[in-house]
Amino acid sequence: MGSVFSSQGKQPLFSFGVISDVQHADVPDGRSFVGVPRYYRHSILVLQRAVQKWNNHKKHKFVLNFGDIVDGFCPRHQSLNTVRKVVAEFEKFDGPVYHMIGNHCLYNLPRNKLLPMLKIPSDDGRAYYDFSPTPEFRFVVLDGYDISAIGWPEDHPNTLEAVKFLQEKNPNTEKNSPEGLVGLQRRFLKFNGAVGKEQLKWLDGILQEATEMRQNVVICCHLPLDPGATSKEALLWNYDEVMNVIHSYNCVKACLAGHDHKGGHSIDSHGVHHRVLEAALECPPGTDGFGYVNVYNDRLSLIGTDRMESTELHFNLQADLRQNLAK
Known part of the structure; x- marks a missing residue:
């Protein structure tokens, strides 16, 4: 860890704001499936204070929102206005905001309505993209609901693939119930999804390019990608396939996610x-x-406020060293 001290006290290259799972709705407070209190009306105040704080810092290059800006309990006739209302709060940030889609977003609005509102650069309704805030870094935003039983039209190939997949993996009538599923199989729930083959190929190409450009990569996805950081019920269906692609390169330093409300590292x-x-x-x-x-x-x-825990994510410099020696 000797290298840690080399950058201690130095100015950061850049900084960015983070928030996840605002899940706002104009409905009374409730509880999750396991009884954790949820504050649907209050959550937009958290976002307002976040934007105010980020703007006061006057140094953040952008903000990343990790999805689920509106809750599934939001009455359908209010969905459009609620999403507009939350997006309007994000737009008060003095800089770009990069969104990713979550299951609650898709309960409320179909992709063709949602993606333009979130200004997600999209090809054919897909919601994955990348950007480079500085030459040394690249951020890759994955679409964890690429193959999903929610968000696409009912007869869309991605919906049909997801429904078939769930039939095979989850014998329960209620596909959001993990009852009887063991260990990591508990992730095969309707409120999760998968990264499709085309997206995996795209990711591979991006990581190859980032390696050639000697960029550090941060992967962002609404759904978590490692069982060690999350409950089994919140994992991306094919997290293992995605991680196989990521692990075949040394450029990815961190994967950031939302979805599992308690957080993890x-x-x-x-x-x-x-x-x-x-x-x-x-x-x-x-x-x-x-x-x-x-x-x-x-x-x-990561400098957290209140319930978001501060965390130091030190890069695996041994891997970089091996990579450079191999060249």
Whole structure:
């Protein structure tokens, strides 16, 4: 860890704001399936305070929103206006906001309505893309609901593939129930999804390019990609396939996600950090859950507010060393 000290005290290369699972709705407070309180009306206040704080810092290059900006309990006739209302709060940030889609977004609006509202660059309704805020870094936003039983038209090939997949993997009539499913099989639930073959191929190409350009990569997805950082019920269906692509390169330093509201952090067998962000929705009135990340050459430093835990994500420099020696 000697290299840690080299960047201590240095100015970060850049920083960015983070928030996840706002899940706003104009409905009374409720509870999750397992009884955790949820504050549907309060969550937009958390977002407002986040935007205010990010703007006050005057240093954040962009904001990443990890999905689920509106809740499934939002009455359908209010869906469009609720999404508009939340997006309007994000737009008060002085800079770009990069969104990803979550299951709750898709309960409320179909992709063709949702993606333009979130300004997600889309090809054929898909919601994956990448951007480079500085030459040294690249951010890759995955679409975890590429193959999904929600969000696509009912007769869409991606819906049909997902429905068939769930029939095979989950024998329960209620496809959001993990009852009887063992261990990692508990992820085969309707509120999760998968990264399709085309997207996997695209990811491989992006990581190849990033390696050639010697860029550090941060992967962002609503759904978590490592069992060590999340409950089994919240994982991407084919997280293992995605991680196989990621692990065939050394450029990915961290995978950030939402979805599992309690948050989590792990370092996988290849030294890649997985940080699942705590949900804004579960902040009791008067508390907050958002943060910002300072980016250095050798680490990401997440500075959390209140219920979002601060975390240091030190890069696996041994892997970089091996890669450079191999060249």
